[in-house]
Amino acid sequence: MATIVDVARRAGVSQALVSRYLNKRPGVSEKSRQKIQTAIDECGYRRNELARSLVRTRTRAIGVVIDSLETGFFEPLVNGIIEAAERMNYTVLFCLTRGRMELKDRAISYFTHKMVDGVLVYGSDMMDRKIIDDLRAQSFPFVLIENDEPGVPVDKALVDSRDAIRRMTEMLIERGYRDIRYIPWGRGLRAGLERKQGFVEAMDAYGLFDGERSLCFAGAPDLEPESADVFALLRDMAARSELPEAFICGADIRAADVLMACSRLGIDVPGQLGVAGFDGDALMLPYYGYPELTTMCQPLYEMGERAVEMLLARIDEPDLPMRTALFAALLRPGETIGHR
Amino acid sequence: MATIVDVARRAGVSQALVSRYLNKRPGVSEKSRQKIQTAIDECGYRRNELARSLVRTRTRAIGVVIDSLETGFFEPLVNGIIEAAERMNYTVLFCLTRGRMELKDRAISYFTHKMVDGVLVYGSDMMDRKIIDDLRAQSFPFVLIENDEPGVPVDKALVDSRDAIRRMTEMLIERGYRDIRYIPWGRGLRAGLERKQGFVEAMDAYGLFDGERSLCFAGAPDLEPESADVFALLRDMAARSELPEAFICGADIRAADVLMACSRLGIDVPGQLGVAGFDGDALMLPYYGYPELTTMCQPLYEMGERAVEMLLARIDEPDLPMRTALFAALLRPGETIGHR
DNA sequence: TTGAAAGCGCTACCAC
DNA sequence: GTGGTAGCGCTTTCAA
Numbered sequence: 001m002a003t004i005v006d007v008a009r010r011a012g013v014s015q016a017l018v019s020r021y022l023n024k025r026p027g028v029s030e031k032s033r034q035k036i037q038t039a040i041d042e043c044g045y046r047r048n049e050l051a052r053s054l055v056r057t058r059t060r061a062i063g064v065v066i067d068s069l070e071t072g073f074f075e076p077l078v079n080g081i082i083e084a085a086e087r088m089n090y091t092v093l094f095c096l097t098r099g100r101m102e103l104k105d106r107a108i109s110y111f112t113h114k115m116v117d118g119v120l121v122y123g124s125d126m127m128d129r130k131i132i133d134d135l136r137a138q139s140f141p142f143v144l145i146e147n148d149e150p151g152v153p154v155d156k157a158l159v160d161s162r163d164a165i166r167r168m169t170e171m172l173i174e175r176g177y178r179d180i181r182y183i184p185w186g187r188g189l190r191a192g193l194e195r196k197q198g199f200v201e202a203m204d205a206y207g208l209f210d211g212e213r214s215l216c217f218a219g220a221p222d223l224e225p226e227s228a229d230v231f232a233l234l235r236d237m238a239a240r241s242e243l244p245e246a247f248i249c250g251a252d253i254r255a256a257d258v259l260m261a262c263s264r265l266g267i268d269v270p271g272q273l274g275v276a277g278f279d280g281d282a283l284m285l286p287y288y289g290y291p292e293l294t295t296m297c298q299p300l301y302e303m304g305e306r307a308v309e310m311l312l313a314r315i316d317e318p319d320l321p322m323r324t325a326l327f328a329a330l331l332r333p334g335e336t337i338g339h340r
Numbered sequence: 341m342a343t344i345v346d347v348a349r350r351a352g353v354s355q356a357l358v359s360r361y362l363n364k365r366p367g368v369s370e371k372s373r374q375k376i377q378t379a380i381d382e383c384g385y386r387r388n389e390l391a392r393s394l395v396r397t398r399t400r401a402i403g404v405v406i407d408s409l410e411t412g413f414f415e416p417l418v419n420g421i422i423e424a425a426e427r428m429n430y431t432v433l434f435c436l437t438r439g440r441m442e443l444k445d446r447a448i449s450y451f452t453h454k455m456v457d458g459v460l461v462y463g464s465d466m467m468d469r470k471i472i473d474d475l476r477a478q479s480f481p482f483v484l485i486e487n488d489e490p491g492v493p494v495d496k497a498l499v500d501s502r503d504a505i506r507r508m509t510e511m512l513i514e515r516g517y518r519d520i521r522y523i524p525w526g527r528g529l530r531a532g533l534e535r536k537q538g539f540v541e542a543m544d545a546y547g548l549f550d551g552e553r554s555l556c557f558a559g560a561p562d563l564e565p566e567s568a569d570v571f572a573l574l575r576d577m578a579a580r581s582e583l584p585e586a587f588i589c590g591a592d593i594r595a596a597d598v599l600m601a602c603s604r605l606g607i608d609v610p611g612q613l614g615v616a617g618f619d620g621d622a623l624m625l626p627y628y629g630y631p632e633l634t635t636m637c638q639p640l641y642e643m644g645e646r647a648v649e650m651l652l653a654r655i656d657e658p659d660l661p662m663r664t665a666l667f668a669a670l671l672r673p674g675e676t677i678g679h680r
Numbered sequence: 681t682t683g684a685a686a687g688c689g690c691t692a693c694c695a696c
Numbered sequence: 697g698t699g700g701t702a703g704c705g706c707t708t709t710c711a712a
Contacts, residue, residue, distance in 0.1 A: 048453065061450060069409040074410050086443070095431070
């Protein structure tokens, strides 16, 4: 493997000059440029970025730590990140952690051991607290996405999900819905809590909140309800003719569960039952022959972009005050909420 | 930022001893261990991996270059890769290239500039030829997944898709299907070609191949048919009462298109029409109320594992002969193929 | 416009 | 057991 020394020797100039040429810095005569380029071509020289990063203390790469990427939901987020980074001439590396602390630790550790200039950490896992403390202790540049560790001063980009669900709930109420139930999502995730609170607040404000009756699966606080649970819920409600007027779900996947159950049970949406989701997940419901879901979309593309901008700013100026980019979710009117 | 020198000074020992301790090498007295660990804790020392990698010429990380990951299809592949790497104590970095050559170049360039020990390149884009040549020229360790650049000696892990589609076709023929049509996938991809060939070979062997009539969309060689095209095809066939007995599709997504069209057009599967796919994609058809697709599954988990093993072997011994890991796809019997 | 040389933080060899 | 020190390949003063 050829090094800069080989090139210099071959071109009959000094290392310093070659370095200057490589970095496109002024002060290299046309003659030298020629000689150096020839030497480079001849010996197939490629710069060792490791060495370069070592002396410059910059890698021009950022790392992203995230559980998984294998759903359409993440596409806009990833695009926002990649494109913003590309504009600033940065490379983005993803480490997938599969919900396992060891993998998360390993990823963070790899990144922070000076292999990238900063990291983006996605997700609102409350267990991340340790990682956040660690990152802060090292004063390694990082930005949190979708994670609000209250009281800890960090850079973060997140959606105001409480406000979003509140607005969704209000919309349903304005449209005449009264008996609205909430199907939760995200146990153990801060975002899950926030979403539920938004619902409760809005219902309360209109005097419509009815305690456990308004909150499905509230009796099993450790259960993250899944498709089968949602189906059973609807089947039982339908059997007892006790269907509410609408469901608001903490995530689009749960709303999809409701739609599937309705389809199987012969419940008309939105005629008999209104359904609202949260996330703006690309579930392709119309493709599969179901109505487009009425939901709140997280502006993930913009969040990705913004997170990168914040991170690069932090890398450049470590002493910048910490910033929070709060994004409003956007109502995407579908066909699953009508009027009453 | 504390360095090894600071630790050594603080502990009152030499750098060399600290290094030995850090690398868990024998020959450090218990007394020294104590002093060093204390010093490390006191000044919050973290090893600079950049410097370490520079001198060891090893990073213990591998890179994966892939267009995108945001579909369930990639989950087993990613898991196979991550888990195999973890067992060997390697970190996996993903670079997503979004079908754009500049991003692919940038990713490869970042990785090969000594930031990782080797790369996995996924996909059968024929444009990759340049990249492959480049990697070979530098003799940088790499393994191709799902890409067969015939005649070029490289390490690769791939599915024998020709054989797989051939077997699928034979199965249909044995079950009494005669008028079978092929819906292509993957124009411009080598894998797309192979899949079609498998179909043609099997049909031919039974004297059932009927030229363009057997191959849908053959008249528009540059068109990668999409959902709408598939729907139009079935609609027209149904209108003219010219439905074949079965469709074999080059990819599960196309087979899903057929199922959607059938559902809309009131065609019974498999009663009136058989449908077979390819990939073993996690499309969750039953979730959406459709029959489970009969398809050939790519053993992506095993392929990912294997690719990592091959790569690490190559990293350790650059002069190993090049190897090809050829995987057989596995028939997953669903409910979309019956008997005739 | 050019070159010598001092590091960046670490490992590993060799001598004690 | 321990320490001195020569690099790894590059950038960047500082002088010439």
